[in-house]
Amino acid sequence: MTSTIETARIRRGFCEIAEGQVHFRTANPDSKGTPLVMLHASPGSAKMLEPYIGLFGQARRVIALDTLGNGDSAAPASLEGAQPERPHISYFAEAHVRALDALGIEQFDLYGSHTGANIACEIARHRPDRVRRLVLDGISLYTPEERDDMLEHYAPGVEIDLNGSQFPWIWTFVRDVYLFWPWYRRSAKNVRTVGLPDPNELHDKVVEVLKSARTYHIPYQAAIAYEKETVLGAISVPMLIACAKTDMFIEYFDRVCALAPQAQSLITPGTGSPEALKKTVDLFSAFLDG
Secondary structure (H helix, E strand, C coil), rough: CCCCCCCCCEEEEEEEECCCCEEEECCCCCCCCCEEEEEECCCCCHHHHHHHHHHHHCCCCEEECCEEEECCCCCCCCCCCCCCCCCCHHHHHHHHHHHHHHHHCCCCEEEEHHHHHHHHHHHHHHHCCCCEEEEEECCCCHHHHHHHHHHCCCCCCCCCCCCCHHHHHHHHHHHCCCEECCCCCCCCEEEEECCCCCHHHHHHHHHHHHCCCCCCCCHHHHHHHHCCCCCHHHHCCCEEEECCCCCCCCHHHHHHHHHHCCCCCEEECCCCCHHHHHHHHHHHHHHHCC
């Protein structure tokens, strides 16, 4: 996607928290300005943010973390070591803050997409002293009925078996998110019109989900269960509520904005082409630069 656009070099690393190692991607680590912390959507990992990391990294330090239970980060766990059954989204927010502490990062700008946007809400709500500016890029606002249906069907746990059934299931799951919304309702009225991504992009995303096949659903379900109706209006840091025009969450955009009258709002061209990606990064940078 970024082959025709000059981008910063992306490096990878780990930091240590109580649960184990947290994996991250970073660019421009020597920049002296306010770093940008990026939180990815589910499923997958911060690899899905690489086009953003490379462009943002031309002008600022960027750190994109794999959420616990995703990508190459450790699985969620209580301080006693047991895996929590269904942790609240605040658990993942607090774990990210601990990872940033381990990296020596104090104040930062914060970007979150989908699940990452829910986690970012909690970080900004509880640690406004740490967050300078906040971008929520695509955030849902389910009705109670939608939430219950999604919790039951959208991100089930995957059984690892000797027939390898996890491999075709995860491939189909990741692919069908591009074809239907929600992916498990494969009817004409649920068809999306964005088309499938580049085969290499789809392959990479499937591989990232396969890495965390046993735990990918834990942060996903926490995000689906997150009731943010009273949270959005209480966030005190400068905030931009954004959504790509091709994002399935565009249907929630107006209602989300209405809950946060203190925020700026923006519909972006998304990342479907190098030109759209560059324009979107420029729009976000204009907000982050104040």
